[in-house]
Amino acid sequence: MAKIPVGILGATGMVGQNYISLLNKHPWFEVRYLAASPRSAGKKYRDAVAGRWQLAEDYTPAVGEITVEDANDVSKAAAKRGDCAFVFSALDMGKDETRTLEEAYAAAGIPVISNASAHRWTADVPVLIAEINPHHADIIPAQRKARGWDRGFIAVKPNCSIQSYMTPVYALGKAGFPAERIIVSTLQAVSGAGYPGVPSLDMIDNVVPYIGGEEEKSEMEPLKIFGTIEDGVFKNAALPKISAHCNRVPVTDGHLACVSLEFGPKKPSPEEIRAIWEAFRGLPQELDLPTAPERPIIYREEQNRPQPRKDRDAGKAMAVVIGRLRPCNVFDIRFTALSHNTVRGAAGGGILNAELLKHKGYI
């Protein structure tokens, strides 16, 4: 089977680099179109990222030879449809600008699977975690119709900070134990801020107890993901109420979350919780999608795990790793959860969404 040619918007940034690295050997998709800021446009990719490539695994020689286009020039992508059946958007510009540009790609018939936050609160745009709300993708026909798009659409993924606890919380809710209140503190990796991102003077012998906009996203996005589609738009869930403390710590990759959780009237036992997490499989697992982790939730018995450096790569860096499940002195339970923020929480999550959307026939 011929691979589907894909484009990457924002190809030179940190997330763009992760997309390229993760797609190196993808069985369905092949990187053939790269776009970035006007500064990089016209250069070969190898020259555009010289001295800025951050990953241990290099891009392929073929990708290095691709000439980078100006991401603002949608007509270029439209003219090269043979290289660009859809795009992953890792755009890193202003919110309004991103929103407009992603819509222009969709209007030009190019589906946009985005990491950017610009469209997360657009009423008819799904925010997908493939194991949790794959049915939200089915708003796409309504989205297309309302906007007069034929092939194009926009689907996005949520903020990286919530990926480590949303899946375990969802699994419990699905099994009949919905969470009502969550207080969570995150210890987040610097790669979440891109490159150059966080200055080293802030991360040597230090942590920073603030990440702009992150707490608001962490508290609101889950409600859309747990929400329903009504009349072609999303309606938020009312629960769980979430309070987030987001901290930046000296870790390259891997966001850790310390979660205290209160259930509704029905309270599972620790054994039930462990069994629910152990057994949980989502649609990506059922379909055996290429980027899906075999087990979306991995529980570690050791009392000092999960740890970012040791656990972030579990399940091809796409699994959530949990540990330290114990009663909470104030709410019902406590646990610690980890996910890889630039794979599961960014490019890997986007690719898994694309695989899902391909399976569903939208790509």
Next chain:
Amino acid sequence: MAKIPVGILGATGMVGQNYISLLNKHPWFEVRYLAASPRSAGKKYRDAVAGRWQLAEDYTPAVGEITVEDANDVSKAAAKRGDCAFVFSALDMGKDETRTLEEAYAAAGIPVISNASAHRWTADVPVLIAEINPHHADIIPAQRKARGWDRGFIAVKPNCSIQSYMTPVYALGKAGFPAERIIVSTLQAVSGAGYPGVPSLDMIDNVVPYIGGEEEKSEMEPLKIFGTIEDGVFKNAALPKISAHCNRVPVTDGHLACVSLEFGPKKPSPEEIRAIWEAFRGLPQELDLPTAPERPIIYREEQNRPQPRKDRDAGKAMAVVIGRLRPCNVFDIRFTALSHNTVRGAAGGGILNAELLKHKGYI
């Protein structure tokens, strides 16, 4: 006025080193007696810590010349009362062993002001934070009587992990707004584990979401500190209920706490909270004790503070620095608090307690 000669038990360890460094120029106390494990006994202090001294500020030449005694040999200290009017205990041995040994010093007429956890739950031993419960020191006559000690007594300080938020919580309660429930995540410095302590392989590109025994201490010790004396023993307070997540992060000094707090029925406004913290002064401030910070609680306006490296030394490393006061999505308020774990949370706190006990006439 002649200085009071003091001894240090566990003088070669991390906390012992901090005592020595902080007492270098103390106006009331002078280090004259040093005791440690049998391994160090008989050596000059300079030789006993050769290659192990961890602090930027060196010990004085006079301290370097002191011959280290065996801490197990109480009779040595008793015989040298002229050099050892009381001791700071930074013993680092088994709990039972510590308990017994500290009692032996007290029985020998040598007051013990301890950093060790061994006696924190002994019913007639006060756990002091000088700004919060200085009146707890007044159990000492009952303690002496019950045990048949004349001059000796034991007073201890609580775990370093709670020092960053206990004072602000106490200040609010004192002003009429007691906390009922607290969920807190701490990001704790490695110096809390002593030297060699935490391996660097655990702290490079990593955090560890577990510190043995720390969460239990964090949840229980505040209840004794907020408790009352009844019939010569302490009775715990019932509130606040506390749930703690304790994490180790790659920071040398300074424990940071992310606090979500629920008040009782009476809820202060943000302005009231800020005013209460601003105005708060404890007995150490009223008495102008040498080690007391001028302002026990310092609020920073910047949204990305407090930070360990930048704020731990505020108020001679004895103040609590707070920032990010904001409404909590689940409880009433949220804030971030920091204190220096080896100064405020260990040796400095012990010295302040000694100053208080001196003022009260127990030393």
Next chain:
Amino acid sequence: MAKIPVGILGATGMVGQNYISLLNKHPWFEVRYLAASPRSAGKKYRDAVAGRWQLAEDYTPAVGEITVEDANDVSKAAAKRGDCAFVFSALDMGKDETRTLEEAYAAAGIPVISNASAHRWTADVPVLIAEINPHHADIIPAQRKARGWDRGFIAVKPNCSIQSYMTPVYALGKAGFPAERIIVSTLQAVSGAGYPGVPSLDMIDNVVPYIGGEEEKSEMEPLKIFGTIEDGVFKNAALPKISAHCNRVPVTDGHLACVSLEFGPKKPSPEEIRAIWEAFRGLPQELDLPTAPERPIIYREEQNRPQPRKDRDAGKAMAVVIGRLRPCNVFDIRFTALSHNTVRGAAGGGILNAELLKHKGYI
């Protein structure tokens, strides 16, 4: 073809863990025998390393089930020859003890391929870097004869600190440009000291300009590797003279070396040097040994490479990565070189030596 069963001495330590991880899918060798200190003996491997396993990649379930033996008990290994055709020694005990124990294994008919430093200066024991002096293995018949061993022998690998520059220096010498004088400063990773190893208090906002014994090894071992066999014992080369400054830096894996080098009268041009390194292949490459990197020396053009985190995994973590070749203001040339200390410099290097010795028929 049935795999050769191998044993690991010191299986629970850092280097032992690396051997197990790297042998997970080895095409020739299979881990079947594990030995460690008496403390671990009798436990299943999974229990023996519970809470101490340091690597991101787990051991296999089969390895987890192996019962650990006492490494001091050679008769156990001798009795289980079917599980232990030869051993990798990652023993971490005193030098004399190691020497004696490794000899006992060899005497019992079990070849010993060792990471320990104990036998590096034994006159008839080869110190092998497979790309440089594979012919030194041919001392084994003389070694066996002199000691009255039939199947057993001892072969070792050099210190990890020299692996990053020995191969490039050798390649130049082989091409007719031998080095006469080298001044090198190394920036070495903490994994080189094992676990717990270097305390985090020494590695946060700090470097340590000293590693016990490392400079002496760095200066002497190359002379044996470049030496010759005469009358069944090794005779050291006279050159190059090496002066080493060894520093510990806050890096998990990957030793970096800053090299200034003076040639003899014949001086290659930069272009010649680059061409020599580019073209260099050793016997492991000719034989296509499973663990051999395709290119033993990789040159990076970027002026800020090699970097430990980005380059240590190049060539299956078995390649040397070089950058910054430039004229030296004092000697002839300068460059920076990197190798992965626990793979190329320890377990991976040992495995490659075993593959070489298997090829040569000694195993």
Next chain:
Amino acid sequence: MAKIPVGILGATGMVGQNYISLLNKHPWFEVRYLAASPRSAGKKYRDAVAGRWQLAEDYTPAVGEITVEDANDVSKAAAKRGDCAFVFSALDMGKDETRTLEEAYAAAGIPVISNASAHRWTADVPVLIAEINPHHADIIPAQRKARGWDRGFIAVKPNCSIQSYMTPVYALGKAGFPAERIIVSTLQAVSGAGYPGVPSLDMIDNVVPYIGGEEEKSEMEPLKIFGTIEDGVFKNAALPKISAHCNRVPVTDGHLACVSLEFGPKKPSPEEIRAIWEAFRGLPQELDLPTAPERPIIYREEQNRPQPRKDRDAGKAMAVVIGRLRPCNVFDIRFTALSHNTVRGAAGGGILNAELLKHKGYI
């Protein structure tokens, strides 16, 4: 005595902040004039550095109230001579721009004591290390005359990377043992690159073996400092030849240097070297200048010192700390040296130069 009012150009940057912090309690100088980029001009200093202040010690309230001027507007400074008897230049703009602007200040009658590199190779501008070449300041009359300046002049300090070994090398030369060849590797702190400076992604689990322009400066600037004045311009010394490898490591403050050194025909013994360093005092010590360290060179006996975090603050962060003196296998001796790059190597060094120039009557 009334304090001399001083201005700071580039007051909001990292070096500017250090000047302000170090001058908080200076006995001779008082910060009264602050200038920075147009972006900061017109703001109170407290607002201009809100969220950017990097130091543990805060600026004084009085400094916080100063209105920042545009550094490009020399007439402002000239008009406020009463607040700006001379300036410390911590300008961080292009080289040509800096050169021109510093000359404009000097022409306007305002002496410029600069940290910038722009004028280091100007033939009549002295590059001062107060302990080494204070006599170079005496070119100032010639400089003034040649340029037609009456009060103004320009004096600069060298790159921070050489400060750790220049003083010990000078002390040996002065005692009759000049160095002829030096090969040095530096492990440099991130504060040397300012703020935001080095990205944290480059400094977590990593080092970077390259700092743009640093090696050239390290090799050339010593020759001017050791040079002579002939006909009103500087003539470089011919020796020592220096080869530098400059590396960036995850340390906040403190540059460490690993030095291999070859003397001329006269070779001192280790005892002589130690005695020379111990006895060395420069003009700042003789004059007892306020910022001068009591002992410019401090030797530590411990084999694992100097270390950045433990030794950078020695001698008010103005001393050079040395350790590990030992024979070199290739040259004559080896040692490790450390100095605080933002104090001794930047603002503190500038202040000491100002004190010297004040003493000499040029200010």
